Amino acid sequence: MSSSHRTAFQPTPAYSKNRPADFHAIRVDSEHAGERLDRFLAGAIPVLSRSRMQDLIDRGRVTVDGVACKRSHRVSAGESVQVEMLPPPAASVKPEPIPVEILYQDEDVAVVNKPAGIIVHPGAGAKTGTLVSALLNLFGGSAGLSSIGGALRAGIVHRLDKGTSGALAIALNDAAHKNLVEQFSRRQVRKTYVALLHGRIKGDSGTIEMPIARDLRRRSRMTARRREGRPARTEWRVLARMDGFELVEANLHTGRTHQLRVHFSALGCPVVGDTLYGAPRQERAGAETLPDLGRNFLHAARICFSQPRTGERIDVRAPLPPALRAYIAALAHALESDPAAIDAALRPFL
Secondary structure (H helix, E strand, O other), rough: OOOOOOEEEEOOOOOOOOOOOOOEEEEEEHHHHOOEEHHHHHHOOOOOEEEEEEEEOOOOEEOOOOOOOOOOOEEOOOOOOEEEOOOOOOOOOOOOOOEEEEEOOOEEEEEEEEEOOOOOOOOOEEEOHHHHHHHHOOOOOOHHHHOOOOOOHHOOOOOOOOHHHHHHHEEHHHHHHHHHHHHHHHHOOOEEEEEEEEOHHHHHHHHEEEEEEEEEOOOEEEEEEOOOEOOOOOEEEEEEOOOOOOEEEEEEOOOOHHHHHHHHHOOOOOOOHHHHHHOOOEEOOOOEEEOOOOOOOOOEEEEEEEEOOOOOOOEOOOOOOOHHHHHHHHHHOOOOOHHHHHHHEEEEEE
């Protein structure tokens, strides 16, 4: 694990479920000196949206060495940035009986198996049918989830894309939320994905280190072609090869938006089903055209983190969904690949 991380949070006091979590104190390291204040904080406290962070800055709730600054302030190494986590503007999300499997739960943290096709929290164009609505239903309303991210992101510590399924950690109280955010910041959370790639990747394993930034031409996309992007690192290894396709396991060392999708696309091997980053809508396998998968072949198969209260290491796995298992079986059949080899590759993820 790299010793370099984006933020240096102040030491966390002895764990208390009711400990106030109103402030974040962050010291700027030399790696991020010169960044705009709003951009620095967007990376430092990813649980808050960029617009929410900018609102706190504009309202004077963010200070640098005790002085309120504008968004455009350039931070310097050694400066202490303090963010007052005011309650966000009133908002509401209604509980909805959306089926979501709970993979693990204690009094502080839960891990759910997010289905593909569901958005994690409300946003532009998505007010209902989100994972937050499902969580409110599962955990007895907002009182059963952390509140740091606001009503629209109750319990949400990190995210998975709409088309991605798998293990997602949920904070059940504010102290746990803050602790998990710190673990993510320090790269102490291990996240493992399974992906099916379109194309042929070079080698049996490797590390991708390419910065990721917003694509200025297509705002719905991210890109690895801009030097000013945020550092991103992905480790991968091949599980099985089929003619023109690669089944891989990938571990994230950073959690940038669309990271795996962008990194594999940059290598010329987009995730199967990911038309936004270059995969065909329907794959050809030998003489057959496979049905539209209707999602990305990307699954968060495992998450490993420390229990916020005890420090015990928690390792949770999410089985590969039946739809992905059926798709790869159809692909292997069409390509006349050895089914035993495919089964062996998938066995740890079933």
